[in-house]
Amino acid sequence: MAHGSWLLQTCSPSAALASLAVVTTTLLILGYASSSFLFGAPAYEYDDGTDVVEAAAAAAVPRRGPGYPPVLAYYISGGHGDSVRMTRLLKAVYHPRNRYLLHLDAGAGAYERARMAGYARxxxxxxxxxxxxxxxxxxxxDARGASAVAAVLRGAAVLLRIGAEWDWLVMLGASDYPLVTPDDLLYAFSSVPRGLSFIDHRMDSGGAEAIVVDQNLLQSTSAEISFSLGQRAKPDGFELFRGSPWPILSRGFVEYCVVAPDNLPRTxxxxxSNSLSPMEFYFQTVMANSARFRNSTVNHNLRHTVAQDGGALASQGADQQQTSRYDTIVGSGAAFAGAFGDDEDALLQRIDEEVLRRPLDGVTPGEWCASDGEEAAREECSVGGDIDVVKHSNKGWRLATLMADLVGGRTV
Structure with missing residues (x-):
């Protein structure tokens, strides 16, 4: 099959329209990012009904370089009914060194969006x-369609535009939660080269055969994807790779996907654009087919999947099952876990109390808090501490050891 013939085989009118929408989306993403690099325009105000709530103050500039922790950029996403969970997640992962962008999709109501913006202020x-x-x-x-990839790329472009220099992009959903403190996470990432991406991936030559149409690329309100008849043939111009839709990507790789200095990310x-679950394919396939980035990846995303625990614990009583789930999740050694159900508040509360030491309705304490020790754990963190110093616990050391082992044995 000639290179590019996969497009011709999917060109029903609806599929072609969706492909055209992705081309338009690509141009918008590239233009949005490029304008930020060239002109340094400020973030938009929420009240203007445009794009991004402007931070209330100029961002603190963390010190960078040898001897200093990295800087992480978080893209936290959710939909209708997720504003409370996203706010809780933000508090759990917050550190003054990092950047945070919260995206409630179009399915959320105006009240939810205004509530989250008000909290951020x-x-x-x-x-x-x-x-x-x-x-x-x-x-x-729609998480199953190309609109999910477009939203992430646009969020990444915003973070490149508004943020100080950062080292990794961390993507989290409203149902995710950290298993280490922000200090522990920064300590662990300090131990690995900053050009590496942590992206679960495997070769999957037949996984993208289904043809779908994602109407969310064409309109301003949320819609479900629709399925088209037939299957596409495997392309011969690149190999397909698949993995978790929640990677941790290096800044260099993110810039490559957003700015697209060559044709691979756009292609x-x-x-x-017409594939099912492209978030499981896009970044993995770009990475594996790029001569520049294929050797700068770690085949792990530092996450524990909560749903995988259910079968092994089904025969236990409710209390024993809750304890076993907690032990399994926290004992996994991962940095994050997901996806937690709406009814698992007690489990998250235990993680807050025993792992993060996060006070009720407060942010996770760290070395940056002006308060020290038990006072910081009991009360809201005071501002004014040193944001360029982190203090790790045994969990941070354990995560750093895991990451060092993964880096030592990384393959594509």
Whole structure:
């Protein structure tokens, strides 16, 4: 099959329209990112009904370089009914060194969006350090379609635009939660080269055969994807790879996908425009087919999948099952876990109390808090501490050891 013939084989009118939408989306993403690099325009105000809630203060500038921790950029996403969970997740992963962008998709109501924006403007630490932003006009997204990839790329472009220099992009959903403190996570990432991406992947030559149409690329309100008849043939111009839709990507790789200095990211974005679950394919396939990045990856995303615990615990009583789930999740050694159900607040509360030492309705304490020790664990963190110093626990050391082992044995 000639290179590019996969597009011709999927060109029903609806599929072709979706492909055209992805081309348009690609141009918008590239233009949005490029304008930020060239002109340094400020973030937009929420009240204008446009894009991003502007941080209440100029962001603190963390020191960078040898001897200093890295800087992480978080893209936290959710939909209708997720604003409370996203706020809780933000508090759990917050550190003044990092950047945070919260995106409630178009399925969320105006009240939810305004509530989250109001919270971002009212938390003392967020006001002081100016590193939390909220997307004011949510994109329509279906997690099974290309709109999910477009939303992530646009979020990444925003973070490249508004953020100080950062080292990794961490993507989290509303149902995810950390298993280590922000200090522990920064300590662990300090131990590995900053050009590496942590992306679960495997070769999957037949996984993208289904043809779907994602109407969310064409409209401003959320819609479900629709399925088309037939299957596409495997392309001969690149190999397909598949993995978890929640990678941790290096800044260099993110810039490559957003700015697209060559045709590979654009070609693959177009190819996956009509594919089912492209978030499981896009970044993995770009990485594996790029001569520049294929040898700078770790085949692990530092996550524990909560859903995989259910079968082994089904025969236990409720209390014993809850304890076993906690032990399994926390004992996994992962940095994050997901996806937690809506009814698992007690489990998250135990993680808050025993792992993060996060006070009720407060952010996770760290070395940056002006308060020390038990006082910081009991009360809200005071601002004014040193954001360039982190203090790790045994869990941070354990995660750093895992990452060092993974880096030592990485393959594509």
């Amino acid at each position: 009212s938390e003392r630490a967020f006001l002081e350090y100016g590193n939390v932003h909220v997307v004011g006009k949510g994109d329509p997204v 693959l974005l177009l190819y996956f």
